[in-house]
Amino acid sequence: MAVSPPLPVDLSGIRLDPGKGLAGQLYQALRERILDGRLPAGVRLPASRDLATLLGVGRNTVVRAFDQLYAEGYVEGRVGAGTYVAAVTASAPVPATTPLDVPLTQPLQRLQAHHLPLPREGAPRAFRVGVPAFDLFPFETWARLSARFWRKPSPARLGYGDPAGDWQLRELIAAYLRNGRGLHCDPAQIIVTCGAQQAISLCAQLLVEVGDKVAVENPGYRAAGHAFAVAGAQLVGIAVDGQGLDTDELESADCRMAYVTPSHQYPTGVTLSLARRLALLDWAERREGWIIEDDYDGEYRYNGTPLAPLAALDRNGRVLYVGTFCKIAFPALRLGYLVLPKALAEAFSRRRALDTRHLEIGTQAVMASFIADGHFQRHIRRMRAAARSRRDALLANWPQDIRGCAPLPDVEAGLHLCVRVDSLTREAELIARAAQVGVELNGLSDYWLPGSPLADDQRAGLVLGFAAVPEARIVEATEALRAAWSD
């Protein structure tokens, strides 16, 4: 075979690895040379046959690489007269490694002041907050229901679905709320969400105007406060006393929206009294305002049945009720719901369609089976018993007479408790020493809004989740704390 004529262009350095797709490699090599100017516009590429010979590959390989270059506009004019590098102006792409001086939009600016720390990593430890006894979740059952759904899903459920969520699940949630929480609603008022956080965030995105004042409990759930703040709200902290949110203070604040955790105030654990509930509803009616009721752990009540939620007392469609499956199942399930006043249901569903279309179908369908088959109610009872027993283990083994730390309070509800500490210094010290022996504690000081009127040391305390690990590990943790804290 005759030696090819010298190539009109520099193709040196092209090395094709026979173990990988040859055409793709050749395409990449040529494209790189076109983009960085080594093959300038107008240059004629060698005939495919010549290039194939030169590189020791089949002609088809070269043709496929040329086709791809042609399809993307890097080369042109292949019919008859040969293949030319197209007139494109560019230099070599380099990875985007240089952080930009990004001009900050308002939403980006708000995030600088309002964001959460990254979640704690690893398996739950004592005394992680916000985590139920998910070591008891019937994963075998969940696996079986998942496999059952996925083996033969109805094609009608696999396309784009109702933005508000799977209808069957919404019916079951409505029935659960009716029977379990005394809350009567139509499934059409329910939107299935990616956990409570998405429910709260939707409320923030739709009902807050930039600059609006929104009342939040202080101390309170920072993830909710941040969600309102990034929607443009100005947060107004309202004090919490033994009856829950101080509604008198709320009256004097210039707000039309309030976010509350009536069943079990987060983080103090106080239950909002009936008088306050009625005052709050009355406030919302007079102001034509909204109450976001976050019933995040309403299933956990150890004396009597769970309290009836605010939404069950609402006569005027002023309460948006947030519920979650994450405190009964596990947080990474990211399944919750929002019960809306009827006047708001359509708008929320429309917004949800633009935000995410809807939630993934499998989780919704499997949860629907889990409820319909009776596993859910059984699991609630199991979880309530487990949380009570873990609470008891904590109360019975907590070290007595810790300097600067109040005795543990009674705990009649929820998955965590809150205990006051004398000073911020002592709070930090207790937490640091606990961390040294592998015990997680949260400081109450983290739950206050910045610039809270209370004296610094009055914001000190410890927040302990007692449900995350079994009794034996709670006992171990309390023993570790006793040693770590002995002065």
Add this chain to the structure above:
Amino acid sequence: MAVSPPLPVDLSGIRLDPGKGLAGQLYQALRERILDGRLPAGVRLPASRDLATLLGVGRNTVVRAFDQLYAEGYVEGRVGAGTYVAAVTASAPVPATTPLDVPLTQPLQRLQAHHLPLPREGAPRAFRVGVPAFDLFPFETWARLSARFWRKPSPARLGYGDPAGDWQLRELIAAYLRNGRGLHCDPAQIIVTCGAQQAISLCAQLLVEVGDKVAVENPGYRAAGHAFAVAGAQLVGIAVDGQGLDTDELESADCRMAYVTPSHQYPTGVTLSLARRLALLDWAERREGWIIEDDYDGEYRYNGTPLAPLAALDRNGRVLYVGTFCKIAFPALRLGYLVLPKALAEAFSRRRALDTRHLEIGTQAVMASFIADGHFQRHIRRMRAAARSRRDALLANWPQDIRGCAPLPDVEAGLHLCVRVDSLTREAELIARAAQVGVELNGLSDYWLPGSPLADDQRAGLVLGFAAVPEARIVEATEALRAAWSD
């Protein structure tokens, strides 16, 4: 047994159903009477023993009902002196049936002009748009992988996770983008999202300031346009010609953000030429702007390999790349991703934490196995072949010489095609007659922004998805159309 003394209060009408929880029913009945004033504040309730006798229930039942009322603040002072109705002001709760005159916030107002119609219901039919050949999805494999994950999930993955998504899945996405799309990125730049829509919406929420002008293709993907609009953007429609988005027109528009579908323009099917790609990147660099590149069906290319995305040419960190698994798997999976310039990754992750915490773990973990075990790559090839074959069935069987309807174009990519029609009247007529024989067609006129400069009839056309149903059903549908459209 002596007859009880007359009750001091009216408890007539309380009937307890022995088949259900008695204490709960009694609690409900008493609570209702307290709230509607039949049992006014200060009234002393009968002793629990007397009430039990009267109602023919155990005393414990009454005590539990009273406990619950006490816990909720409806009654007070039980020790010694008896049980009194507490001083609460309320009237009977009635269901919130009356739609409010809701005062409209700006976000609610924007939704009135910008929302999607509800998705089509039922199993896919010819020629539904946006739906891949999911009848070929290996559900048995997905079911097996789901069961495998759920049977023994690592506890570390069940709590609150990384807001950007499961790290393993992000690594696999990065590898897929590198090998399959020529896009090199660090998994830290990737955020796993609830489908492409959430990726687009996140961009809108974070990068748009109220009043900003955002360039969108016209005609274009309305769900994206609406997402920008509800974030406060003013949409600027940019014309699309045979090379894709008209970058000259973009230059003359006062925008700093553009949303584009370069691989296969939605809905016209045009591929953005290389020269335009480079012009677009240059525009973004000069304006310090952002390009949202939606590569929704980039895997489907029938000649040559898929085109390299814009993000792979970006030297300046100006492209936000949106990808989705929904066009390879099925829409209800709601799994997509966003590849961010490094400078934006942290802010987006922070916002995501406040919006939803993160995506449900199961879907992410199962997709990670699906990719790692090689099913994904195999399935892409299967889906590409199926879509090509369905395209061929449509092209071969489409009725010829339909009055007012152009011939079908060449289709080299994607899951749908677009064909021009002479007039809006004719478009409506063709769609209506198709619907009568059970065939779904979308009107091209639906994809334009309101107030587009083009003459009305130039906006007419049909958009047909060809991948949703098997070849035989495509042939049936074309035959039905031939009959329905014969004049």
